Amino acid sequence: MPSEGVALFLLLSFAAAYVQTLTGFAFGLLLMGAIALTGLIPLPDAAVIIGFLTLANAVVVLVKGWRAIALMPFLLSLLGAIPMIVVGYILLNLLASSSLVALRLVLGLVIIMSSLQLILRPAACGSLSSKPSFVFFGALGGLMGGLFSTAGPPLVYHVYRQPLSHAAIRETLVAVFAINAMFRLVLVTASGEWPALASIWALAGLPGVLVASYAARRWPPQLSQNTMRRLAFVLLLMSGLSLVVPVIAG
Template sequence: MTAPQALAFMAMAGVAAYVQTLTGFAFGLILMAAVALSEILPLRDAAVVTGVLTLVNASIMLAKGWTEVLKRQFVLVLLGSLPSLVIGYLLLEHLADNGLVVLRILLGAIIIVSSLQLIMPPQREERQAGDRSFVAFGVFSGLMSGLFSTSGPPLVYHFYRQPFPLVAIRETLVAIFGVNALIRLGVVFADGRFPDRQYWAAFLAIVPVMAGTQLARRLPPPISPRLLKLIVFVLLCASGASLALPAIPAALRMAGY
């Protein structure tokens, strides 16, 4: 990784942290989309770095709000997400070695579908969902965390439908993201797949992530939250399409069409 590439990655991470703090999610989506398009890092290594940065971001955000975490829902989600996280990680390893084209299509599709939450927020229900639903959404979340270190979209959709205080929802989600990132990092170490030294400069992005988080709190942009979400939605959709569409012809040729 060259110095310009490291600086570019740091800038991407800082912007992603800024947007994450303002919108409540999208850190992993933005960073993975930017990496996949720029090809600064292999997707496998980018997922590791994203996980570490997610853990840092979660630690900062939970420094004062950890007491608001919904403990029962937190445990239920982790019961579903931790086993599926390992499955998602193994799937990433397989696709990274044998199906990079499929991986780009999958990431592009996930980015586009997930970004819809920014302009179509879930409607809040009057009654809390059952325990099984939290476990089920945890399974989907863990799968996405294992694949791309982006465990947010399924949980954001489910939690924001519940009649919980918004502060409690936000802190619970951040706590889950942090634990998923920590477990995924443990799986990476156990598998001996930590990024090569040539990519270690990417971890310097911890500094802009911290700065982006604090900047969003103290200096939000002079636009409405709705307009900000619309802008992020358009950018994510364009990124997802740019990843998936060029890879589709190659995938069809691989399938014999």
């Protein structure tokens, strides 16, 4: 593990965790996209590492904020997510063994669609959506979580429409992502496909995640939620295009 690689991963982890703590999403997307662009770590290994760091970020966020979790959306989202994590994990192994180019293309398209979702804000609901809707969007998020440890976009789209406070939305999303990450890590362990250096890379990124999570909550920037969403949009869009354009051009 070259020292410059460790330093870069620490910086990327810090930036992704900072955005995640402020908005409730984007950690996995930003970090996975950056890893794919830099070629720092193989993508299947990166998914495991991101799962570790997602848990670390969630612990810092939820230590004081867990009471704001919206219990019904949280439980229903997990009901849909858990089985689909298995499906996504199987798809990742198939793509990684057959076509890394296809894997990068899929990841890039997912990131681009997620970035557009931030700008095209959905209309708010007057009341909580139906229970099956949370299961459905949770399942879509679980599929993406199994693929790339990035369960955010479908569920973020749905939860941000709900008549809930920003704190409830953020804490609910972070809690769902944490359980998804934990289940995926158990799945990797049970399959016997644990990457040799995953724990070391995770420990290398952990200080950045912990510092960013604390700093974002203790000294949040004087920016509106709309501004934060636009910044996250730009970061995600650039990351996604950087993955997709070379594949299409090639």
